[in-house]
Amino acid sequence: MKYWLFKSEPFKWSWEMQKAKGEEGEQWDGIRNYLARNNMREMKIGDRGFFYHSNEGLEVVGIVEVCAESHPDTTTDDERWDCVDIKAVCDMPKPVTLKAVKANEKLSKMSLVTSMRLSVQPVTEDEWIEVCRMGGLDGKTLKPL
DNA sequence: GCCAACGTTGGC
């Protein structure tokens, strides 16, 4: 299983809106960046990701799961752009702020720090476990600590 | 609201 991070501006698409979609999930559309798209093309059903609020909040607020692999983005006729569907899995008991991530030596190589503007990022297993721990979750079972 | 970082576009 691989791990990812999805960024969204809460006033465009918030964690609350994502959760309201429930099991059905929602396509992660609107991505117009090749690197981000390529990351999505690598995703498999069951991969997990962080849901991060940018601009407002600046924190990881929840855990999502990929529920449909890469397919054409229905919001554009441009065939270059694909996207996956994701569904909400659970809240982060304690949201993990960008500040906290930056302050953590173990996360100094995380894309969130090094590639700040990339909207869909890969996360290593070590980073996944560490961020979950900071947020009060067991990264393997996703049960509260 | 500002501005730095960085991705994309388009002329050559």
Add this chain to the structure above:
DNA sequence: GCCAACGTTGGC
């Protein structure tokens, strides 16, 4: 295929 101009993102 290079690179300057431009647009967008996102932290502050």
